[in-house]
Amino acid sequence: MGYLMPGDDEGIDAMAEASLPAAPRIRRRHLWVPWLVALITLFLWWLVTALKLFPPVALPSPGAVVHQLVVTATIGYSGSTLWADIGASVGRITVGFVAAVIVGVPIGFWMASNRVIFAAVDPLLQFLRPIPPLAYIPVMVIWFGTGELGKTVLIFFCTIPIIIISAMSGVKNVQETRLRVAQVFGATPLQQFRYVVLPSALPEIFTGMRVGIGVAWTCLVAAEMIAAQSGLGSMIETAGGELQISVVFVGILFIGLIGYLMEFIIRTIEHRMVPWKGKA
Amino acid sequence: MIELAEVTKAYYGAKGQDPLVAVNGVSLTIQDGEFLAIVGPSGCGKTTLLNLVAGFEAPTQGRVELDQEAITRPGPERAVVFQQPSLLPWMTVAENIAFGVMLKAGRVGVDPHQLAHMVHMMGLDGFESHRPYQLSGGMQQRVAIARALMTEPRILLMDEPFGALDAQTRSDMQRFLLELWKVNRPTVLFVTHDVEEAVLLGDRVVVMTARPGQIALDIVIDLPRPRQWDLVLSHEFNQYKRRILQVLRPDRKSSRIG
Ligand SMILES: Nc1ncnc2c1ncn2[C@@H]1O[C@H](COP(=O)(O)OP(=O)(O)OP(=O)(O)O)[C@@H](O)[C@H]1O
Ligand SMILES: [Mg+2]
Numbered sequence: 001m002g003y004l005m006p007g008d009d010e011g012i013d014a015m016a017e018a019s020l021p022a023a024p025r026i027r028r029r030h031l032w033v034p035w036l037v038a039l040i041t042l043f044l045w046w047l048v049t050a051l052k053l054f055p056p057v058a059l060p061s062p063g064a065v066v067h068q069l070v071v072t073a074t075i076g077y078s079g080s081t082l083w084a085d086i087g088a089s090v091g092r093i094t095v096g097f098v099a100a101v102i103v104g105v106p107i108g109f110w111m112a113s114n115r116v117i118f119a120a121v122d123p124l125l126q127f128l129r130p131i132p133p134l135a136y137i138p139v140m141v142i143w144f145g146t147g148e149l150g151k152t153v154l155i156f157f158c159t160i161p162i163i164i165i166s167a168m169s170g171v172k173n174v175q176e177t178r179l180r181v182a183q184v185f186g187a188t189p190l191q192q193f194r195y196v197v198l199p200s201a202l203p204e205i206f207t208g209m210r211v212g213i214g215v216a217w218t219c220l221v222a223a224e225m226i227a228a229q230s231g232l233g234s235m236i237e238t239a240g241g242e243l244q245i246s247v248v249f250v251g252i253l254f255i256g257l258i259g260y261l262m263e264f265i266i267r268t269i270e271h272r273m274v275p276w277k278g279k280a
Numbered sequence: 281m282i283e284l285a286e287v288t289k290a291y292y293g294a295k296g297q298d299p300l301v302a303v304n305g306v307s308l309t310i311q312d313g314e315f316l317a318i319v320g321p322s323g324c325g326k327t328t329l330l331n332l333v334a335g336f337e338a339p340t341q342g343r344v345e346l347d348q349e350a351i352t353r354p355g356p357e358r359a360v361v362f363q364q365p366s367l368l369p370w371m372t373v374a375e376n377i378a379f380g381v382m383l384k385a386g387r388v389g390v391d392p393h394q395l396a397h398m399v400h401m402m403g404l405d406g407f408e409s410h411r412p413y414q415l416s417g418g419m420q421q422r423v424a425i426a427r428a429l430m431t432e433p434r435i436l437l438m439d440e441p442f443g444a445l446d447a448q449t450r451s452d453m454q455r456f457l458l459e460l461w462k463v464n465r466p467t468v469l470f471v472t473h474d475v476e477e478a479v480l481l482g483d484r485v486v487v488m489t490a491r492p493g494q495i496a497l498d499i500v501i502d503l504p505r506p507r508q509w510d511l512v513l514s515h516e517f518n519q520y521k522r523r524i525l526q527v528l529r530p531d532r533k534s535s536r537i538g
Contacts, residue, residue: 177362177364177365177366178366178368180334180336180354180360180362180366181360181362181366181368181379181427182383183336183353183354184334184354184355184356184358184359184360184380185356185359185379185380185383185384185431186354186355186356186383186384187383191383195368195371195379195383196368199368199370274370275411276369276370276411276413279369279411279413280369280412280413
């Protein structure tokens, strides 16, 4: 065979590809581990209750919790079903959280691009940040009562500093070379923002959102326990008062599951929107 | 015409620290259509010099002018191929290559034939919709070169553009660059650490001293074009190379190898 000419490489590629084995399967064998852990935990729980090591008012059996789940889901507990309480909680967090993102991201961008705005907002932000959001709950009750508005505002205020800070640091971490690329080609400030600044800031904004949703959820459940007639927090608070421990367990189970689910949703959106994260 | 007159660039660090002089009293005139190669030891201020011409930085002293007007900011007539990775990871290879044209003329302004031709010339066929992180280092560099060439700039500022390429690809790229230069006649400022490459490509070679960078030698390369690969074996070529190396490594100690 003689020298290969530029056009001949298709032949080489075809040859090489034909003899390649199929793409290696990603081993997913470790995926059963969490299920096994869950199963063992469930079994131990059942064992402890079956041996009656604790009185049933303190620790309900798995069977009792499942039974209570069916009851709260269908008949309801203290006037409202499980779904109604979940709906109330999820509705509040969605409105408060989305509002915090919509307002917080532009404020963060603005602070990163304008020293005066930064100087005006940053001290306030640094002052608010170390305050546990739970400390606002009494203020919320006094100002807004126990209605929907108070809790939505509370979520908004406990999430927004996190979102602002992540958007701001996302912008500040833009790689200089990438900005210069846009400037070289004569990009307008708007084009620089659209094609370089915004995509550079997205990974950090998503990180902020993932942290923020966790904080918001914790804060909401606490607020519902203190001042609400509906929601998962209110449900476990009422049940606790009536020593209905299995209802409390159902509530805790769903608080955990929903928190997990919300983080998962944000992570999925992140994977779609920032596929290059960690690779560049 | 690009003109640098007594240009000094110092970087000011923390308070109390002495400023770092990167470029010291450089005067240089580059005619339109000239191919100027710049060589010098690492850290001598070659990138700083390009940054001044690109308009990313302002000189501490002296003047940097394009057609008798001070350069104050980057502009689309001066395309840059950066030394550092500079592709936008959120865009595909094709989008990166078309980025400059797209900013100016919008998505519809990108000529698909020109894009396909550029992809082909850069040996990137089949990688149009890949993302930069899926390419090798040399391929990424070729995308960055293609992006600069796509806009057909009047002035090309290239900072060690072929540094990450193997010998074969590198000479392919050199040939492509020279062919393009022959047709469009852009002014080229070409930074390299490879003396042979500088002599092979340049109309003129500027040699800089170690920091603070000054011009140690400014030499016209009077070799006929088109240049063949075997030029590097010729006597004249090696004369040029020797003169440049003598300036780059003046003392016996630093020129000893074994
Ligand atoms: N933004 C900056 N701030 C402070 N010092 C800088 C900056 N940019 C460059 N320098 C300093 O200026 C000097 C020259 O740097 P420059 O990047 O121009 O060198 P170079 O000739 O391009 O080197 P190389 O061949 O390694 O790329 C170096 O000592 C470097 O530390
Ligand atoms: Mg450099």
